[in-house]
Amino acid sequence: MLAVSGLRKSFGGRTVLDGFDLRVEAGEFVALLGPNGSGKSTALRCAAGLETPDGGSVEVRGSAAMVFQKIHLVGRRTALDNVCSGALGRLPLHRSLFYPQDVREEAVRCLDRVGLADRALERCARLSGGQQQRVAIARALCQRANVILADEPVSALDPQAAVQVMELLVDLAAEGMAVVAVLHQPELAQRYAHRIVEMRTAVAV
Template sequence: MSLRIRGLRKAYGGRTVLDGFDLDVAPGEFVVLLGANGSGKSTALRCVVGLEQADGGTIETGSRAAMVFQQIHLVPRRTVIDNVSAGALGRLPLRRSLHPLLFPRELREEAMACLDRVGLAGRAADRAGRLSGGQQQRVAIARALCQRASVLLADEPVSALDPSAAEQVVALLADLARTGGLAVAAVLHQPGLAVRHADRVVGLRAGRVTLDERAAGLNPADLDFLYGEQGAAA
């Protein structure tokens, strides 16, 4: 199992956001987290990568986890390949990480392979700010791949994209799981995308898992329960 979460708890003040959250994601599996705003989906992913400190529970990953965000956070004036190469900065000596011109050749070759994997090798020399929103999110995914993570997390990665670009990005995440052997988990607010592309759907309500089904078996009653009046965390 590449990602294993057990009994995760998180509260802000007196408000419980995660209340004994469990999740398993296997290599080669694409899991989508669904639920109303405030149900704990994004908080769970942020705890995995250390952006939030859990109050209790355990998190195990196969090696490392990389995350893609709703806000893409590319450097618009830098080239696409510079942005992707930045995913490997943690592996470089400080001196070589200070400027893109000092990136070693093998790193740029690895970054180019990651860009090819997301279908953007032909845009490597372009400034990132010249790309469309969907293309920029694919660059962000390539940057995450350059971290050599075994777990890829995506927090609302398509919320700012048009339907066509959103479809392409979610299809890419599914393909990275199935052909790349990654464990991929994504927070989405589009159940239709989850049904079309995910292997499993995990539903959260008030910080707890209330649904864990094969995506093809999801039905309207499941969604009504997740997104009903009491779907958000108290």
């Protein structure tokens, strides 16, 4: 589902990725671990198409969506609206001014999938951090992504909320998605991921 090979990336002459490979199959949950600055976020951003690699290739069968530690939701909008925005990429402009009924229904199903259908009309700012992260995952589902790239999805959450998000990511993999999560907690990686990929220490100049 996701095949990254020979990825190279430098910033200002500093090599961050030097031939990074990662294959993730449908149904697989891979944890990406490694020291600060070893290029985990850069690798994920390249895989998501948010960063252009200097070399190597990224192949996604389907589409990928990213989930971040700092949750990018519009706090004054409802959970439902935020999830609907995942569909914007496939809506013609005239249908995106007000989300059409079919999109709203799909968004409710996505919220239901993350256990938050009952909070659909709540403003995101009023939800807890863990709930907001699950809304962000629901938005990725509404993007119809089949590859989830999560960059430290639980680092800002309390342990209980972190477990809920980890369990959700495992379930999504079990349903056939390919999931990659950058984690800073090896114990969570060992407990939940099918496979752990360790990034090497940052490459010296």
